[in-house]
Amino acid sequence: xxxxxxxxxxxxxxxxxxxxxxxxxxxxxxxxxxxxxxxxxxxxxxxxxxxxxxxxxxxxxxxxxxxxxxxxxxxxxxxxxxxxxxxxxxxxxxxxxxxxxxxxxxxxxxxxxxxxxxxxxxxxxxxxxxxxxxxxxxxxxxxxxxxxxxxxxxxxxxxxxxxxxxxxxxxxxxxxxxxxxxxxxxxxxxxxxxxxxxxxxxxxxxxxxxxxxxxxxxxxxxxxxxxxxxxxxxxxxxxxxxxxxxxxxxxxxxxxxxxxxxxxxxxxxxxxxxxxxxxxxxxxxxxxxxxxxxxx
Numbered sequence: 001x002x003x004x005x006x007x008x009x010x011x012x013x014x015x016x017x018x019x020x021x022x023x024x025x026x027x028x029x030x031x032x033x034x035x036x037x038x039x040x041x042x043x044x045x046x047x048x049x050x051x052x053x054x055x056x057x058x059x060x061x062x063x064x065x066x067x068x069x070x071x072x073x074x075x076x077x078x079x080x081x082x083x084x085x086x087x088x089x090x091x092x093x094x095x096x097x098x099x100x101x102x103x104x105x106x107x108x109x110x111x112x113x114x115x116x117x118x119x120x121x122x123x124x125x126x127x128x129x130x131x132x133x134x135x136x137x138x139x140x141x142x143x144x145x146x147x148x149x150x151x152x153x154x155x156x157x158x159x160x161x162x163x164x165x166x167x168x169x170x171x172x173x174x175x176x177x178x179x180x181x182x183x184x185x186x187x188x189x190x191x192x193x194x195x196x197x198x199x200x201x202x203x204x205x206x207x208x209x210x211x212x213x214x215x216x217x218x219x220x221x222x223x224x225x226x227x228x229x230x231x232x233x234x235x236x237x238x239x240x241x242x243x244x245x246x247x248x249x250x251x252x253x254x255x256x257x258x259x260x261x262x263x264x265x266x267x268x269x270x271x272x273x274x275x276x277x278x279x280x281x282x283x284x285x286x287x288x289x290x291x292x293x294x295x296x
Contacts, residue, residue, distance in 0.1 A: 007041035008066075011049055012074055014038055015059045015067045016137060026139050091283040092121035099144035100130045101227045102244050103271045107160045108144065108292070115291045122284045130225065131197040136276055141285060147269035155277045159292040160270040164245040165206070167260040168252065170237040180240070180261055183207050183216050190239035191218035195225040205242050208266040270294060 014023040014034065024031040042049050049063035059067055099108055104126055112124060127140065135143040146163070150156045173190075180186050186205070194203040202223060204215040220239045224230050227247065234241030235251065240260055251257040259265075273292055281289075 004041070004044070007037050007044075008070055009074060010034060010037045011041055011063075012067055012070050013139075014050065014057060015063055016071070017139070018057050018137070020057060022138070090121050091119055091287055093282055093284040094123040094125060095142070095285055095288055096125045096127065096140045097142050097144065097273070098127045098129055098133055098135050098138065098140045101128050102163075102247070103144045103160065104128045105227070106244065106246055107271055111292055115288065119284070119287060122288070124288065129197070135274075142273050142275040144271050144273055147272050150272050150274045153277065154274040156272040156274040157289055157292070158270055158294045159273050160294055161296075162270045163268040164265060165242060165268060166245045166248060166262070166265045167205070167240055167242050168234055168248050168257040169240045169260050170235065170256065171258055173237045173239065174258065174260075183214055183261065183264055186216050186218050186240065186261075189218070189220070191220035192230050192233050192239050192241045193218065193220055193223040194230065194242070195223050197225055203242075206266050207261070207264040209264045213266075 010023075010027065013026055014020055017023040017026065020031050020035055024034045027034065038050060047062050048060050049066060051058050051060055097108065108126055116122065116124065127138075132145075132149070133140075133143070135141075144159070147156065147158065167186075177189060180189060191205075195201075196203050202217070204217045207214050207216060218240075222233050222238055224233070227243070230241055231243055231247055233239070234243070234248075235256060241248075245265070248257055252259065273289060275285075
């Protein structure tokens with residue numbers, strides 16, 4: 001019976017992740033062992049539960065029916081075990097958060113040192129991913145996005161002030177290529193582009209002045225999906241960069257970078273921690289939310 005229970009749980013994890021690789025990482029076992037576990041379950045039940053291909057895994061019709069029955073029950077058991085933390089003197093557990101690169105660097109990491117020292121039995125895992133992933137399917141407890149990007153069916157808690165974006169360049173670049181006077185002038189400049197992970201497209205720069213909003217699709221010699229590389233390229237004088245103000249402020253003060261079209265710098269709604277509204281919060285998760293919460 002115990003073996004069947006473990007096999008059933010392994011099946012639900014694979015079915016939800018739709019990947020043996022991600023499910024094996026979640027369960028802390030090898031991919032080959034997990035594949036054999038699910039295969040044994042299918043043989044014992046006499047029915048195929050998963051459709052496998054070289055690129056994906058998906059439940060069969062029978063697998064979907066089984067998942068719909070078992071999934072909520074395993075969730076309830078996990079919630080019951082998490083609730084036991086409230087009976088312990090010291091909160092404990094692992095909290096997994098998916099976040100983009102900038103909030104991970106600028107918001108989460110600076111606030112973690114004090115929290116982890118105060119609660120040594122709590123572990124926080126941050127997965128940096130700029131894409132709009134499904135935190136439930138990927139087994140994250142919470143995610144971090146800008147306020148306007150959070151789905152309506154999620155609970156959201158603001159964890160940062162508003163984010164000011166800016167355009168900057170080195171004095172040397174502007175001496176060689178001139179200074180843009182209006183947003184449309186950017187199309188004639190060498191700009192450092194950002195590759196979006198979700199749709200694999202190039203980000204159009206969002207600008208705003210006195211309530212007027214515009215988007216400019218720029219071109220240039222370099223494109224990155226990484227914030228530190230965009231900053232380094234701007235400092236190298238490759239072109240004009242579009243970056244969060246807090247990342248470039250020290251270089252502006254030092255004169256290594258100068259503002260470009262400063263009156264068009266937009267302000268975005270701050271970052272929010274979000275999580276499913278059906279999630280039963282563990283004491284550890286509740287403490288982390290309170291610690292991260294933005295206070296004016």
